[in-house]
Amino acid sequence: MLQIFDTHAHLYFTSFDDNRDQVIAECEAAGVTHQIQIGCDELSCLAALELAESQENFYCTLGLHPCDVDKLGVRDPEYHRYAGLTDYKLKNHTPAQFFAWIEALFLENEDKVVGFGETGFDLYHRNTPELFALQAECFAEHIRLCKKYDRALVIHTRDSSQETLKFLQDSLQPGLNPGSDIPRGVVHAFSEGPEFAQIMTEQFGFHLGIGGVATYPKNEHVREAIKSTPIEFLITETDTPFLTPHKARKSGIKTNTPQYIPEVITLIAELKELSVEDCATQLFENAQRCFGIES
Numbered sequence: 117m118l119q120i121f122d123t124h125a126h127l128y129f130t131s132f133d134d135n136r137d138q139v140i141a142e143c144e145a146a147g148v149t150h151q152i153q154i155g156c157d158e159l160s161c162l163a164a165l166e167l168a169e170s171q172e173n174f175y176c177t178l179g180l181h182p183c184d185v186d187k188l189g190v191r192d193p194e195y196h197r198y199a200g201l202t203d204y205k206l207k208n209h210t211p212a213q214f215f216a217w218i219e220a221l222f223l224e225n226e227d228k229v230v231g232f233g234e235t236g237f238d239l240y241h242r243n244t245p246e247l248f249a250l251q252a253e254c255f256a257e258h259i260r261l262c263k264k265y266d267r268a269l270v271i272h273t274r275d276s277s278q279e280t281l282k283f284l285q286d287s288l289q290p291g292l293n294p295g296s297d298i299p300r301g302v303v304h305a306f307s308e309g310p311e312f313a314q315i316m317t318e319q320f321g322f323h324l325g326i327g328g329v330a331t332y333p334k335n336e337h338v339r340e341a342i343k344s345t346p347i348e349f350l351i352t353e354t355d356t357p358f359l360t361p362h363k364a365r366k367s368g369i370k371t372n373t374p375q376y377i378p379e380v381i382t383l384i385a386e387l388k389e390l391s392v393e394d395c396a397t398q399l400f401e402n403a404q405r406c407f408g409i410e411s
Contacts, residue, residue, distance in 0.1 A: 117147050118146075118147035118378065118381065118392070118393065118396040119147055119149055119396065119397070119400050120146070120147045120148040120149065120150075120352065120374070120377050120378070120381065120396060120399075120400065121148075121149070121150040121151075121152075121351070121352060121399070121400045121403035121404070122143075122148050122150070122151045122152065122352065122353055122354050122356070122374040122377060123152050123302065123325060123351050123352065123353045123403050123406070123407065124152060124154050124234075124270070124302075124304055124305070124325055124327070124353035124354065124355055125151050125152065125153055125154065125353070125354055125355070125356040125374055126153065126154060126156075126160070126164075126355070126356055126357065126358075127139065127140070127151065127153060127167060127356055127373075127374075128153055128160065128163035128164050128166070128167045128198060129195070129356075129357055130195070130197045130198060130199075131357055131371065132357070133199055139373050139375075140171065142373070142375045143373060143374040143375045145375070146374070146375040146376075146377070146378060147378070147396075148374040148375060148377060149173055150173040150174070150175075150400075150403070150409070151171075151173070151174050151175070151374060152168075152174075152175045152176060152177060152230060152231070152407065153165075153167050153168050153174060153175070153176040153177075154176070154177050154179070154233070154234055154270060155176060155177055155178045155179050155218075156179065156180065156181035156184060156234065157180060157181065157184045157187070157188070158188070158206055158207065158208050158214065158217070159191075159195075159196050159198060159201055159204065159206070160195070160198070161176075161178045161179070161218060161221065162198070162201060162204070163198040163201060164176040164177070164178075165178070165221070165225060165228060165229070166200070168228045168229075169225075169228055174228075175228055175229070175230040175407065175409065176228055176229055176230070177229065177230065177231035177232055177233055177234070177267075177268075177270050178218040178221060178222055178229055178232055179218070179231075179232050179233040179234050179235050179258060179270065180211070180214055180215075180235065180254050180258075181234055181235070181238075181272065182234075182235060182236050182237055182238040182251045182254070182255075182272055183238050183241055183242075185211070185247070185250045185251050185253075185254045186246075186247060186250055188206075188208050188209050188210060188211070188213075188214055189206050189208060189209035190206075191206065211250070211253060211254055211257065215254075215257045215261070218232070218261070219261060222261070222265065222267075226265075229267070230267060230268060230407040230408060230409060231262070231267045231268035231269065231270050231301075231407060232258045232261045232262050232267055232268075232269060232270070233258050233269055233270030233271065233272070233304075234270040234271070234272040234304055235254060235255050235258040235269070235270065235271065235272060236251070236255055236271045236272040236273045236276070236280055237251050237252075237255070237272075237273055237274070237276035237279050237280050237283070238251070238272060238273075238274045238275070238276065239274065239275040239276045239279070240274045240275040243275075248279070252283060255283060255287075256287060259287060259288070259299065262299035262300075262301070263297075263299050266299075266300075266408065267299070267300075267408070268299065268300045268301050268302065268406055268407045268408065269299045269300070269301030269302075269322075270301065270302055270304055271301060271302065271303045271304055271322070272304050272305070273303065273308075274307075277308050277312055281312070281315060284320060285319075288320065298320050298321060300321075300405075300406055300407070300408065301320070301322045301323070301406070302322060302323040302324070302325045302351060302353075302406055303316050303322055303323070303324050303325060304325045304353065304355070305325055305327060305329055305353070305355055305359065306324040306325055306326055306329065306330075306338065306341070307329045307335065307338055308337070308338070308341065309337035309338070309340060309341050310337070310340050310341045310343075310344045310345075312341070313341035313342075313344065313345045314344070314345070317345055317346070317349040322349070323349050323350065323351045323402060323406045324341070324342075324345060324349055324350055324351070325351055325352075325353040326342060326350050326351065326352055326353065326380060326384060327352065327353045327354050327355055327359050327361070327377075327380055328354065328355070328358075328359035328360055328361040328362070328365075328372060328376075328380065329359055330342060330380060330383060330384075331361040331362035331363070331379060331380060331383055332362050333362065339383075339387055342383075342384060342387045342388070343387050343388070347384075347388050347390070347395070347398050347399075347402075348398070348402060349402070350384060350399060350402060351399060351402045351403045351406055352377050352380055352381060352384075352399050352403070353377075354372050354373065354374050354376065354377060355372065356371075356372050356373050356374060357371045357372050357373065358372055359372055360372035360376065361376050361379040361380055362379075363379050364376045364379060378392075381395055381396050381399060384399065
């Protein structure tokens with residue numbers, strides 16, 4: 117039995133309300149013993165924390181997704197239907213309010229909150245100067261909290277690799293203060309090539325979050341990045357319920373869950389010329405190190 121760590125999941129989504137316990141049992145049967153639920157706004161942070169508190173080896177992050185930075189105080193009828201929170205009144209309407217709120221929430225739940233984010237840039241859905249400026253402001257606040265409390269930074273970058281790189285280089289000044297100015301962190305849903313991977317790992321020491329994206333036939337550049345990156349910088353994730361791995365998707369699976377991570381581990385093992393067992397062990401230890409979780 118492999119021991120597997122899903123470092124990025126949204127198992128608190130309402131789509132799992134009818135079978136969440138069953139899904140968790142199926143994940144455990146597949147070897148997924150540890151999960152991190154990722155917060156994306158005020159309500160999902162509360163839902164992620166609640167789920168983390170309900171399971172021994174579940175943890176969470178608190179953050180504001182780059183696509184939600186200008187939606188504070190607004191309920192999304194598609195997502196904001198979390199059990200127990202339907203009558204919750206949103207408290208935060210500005211970034212300043214939100215970051216003060218998650219800092220207080222973190223201090224009340226330090227044992228379960230292992231990172232801040234996901235945060236970063238997303239220019240895929242919308243791309244305006246105003247949105248980019250607000251994403252940058254919020255990115256900086258997440259970094260501040262990670263450095264202040266020694267927590268992991270969860271980076272989201274979509275159609276914005278160069279903007280992400282420039283922001284990090286300007287904000288963290290890699291090489292000037294080795295080990296002191298750069299928080300632990302991960303580039304979530306890694307979908308870039310070897311050059312970007314090398315910069316993220318060598319200049320910043322960030323891990324690469326490898327999930328279903330790496331298994332898609334068109335993404336040879338991602339597999340080349342995995343080949344060229346030392347395995348110590350790789351960790352596994354799902355982005356549940358999104359990004360179902362290729363073989364599972366071909367078999368008709370539409371909703372991704374952590375139980376499908378073994379397909380990703382098998383791919384990494386093949387690319388790194390390791391046994392699946394040795395690869396899984398290393399990836400699990402990497403996740404523990406990245407998020408500061410002891411054995």
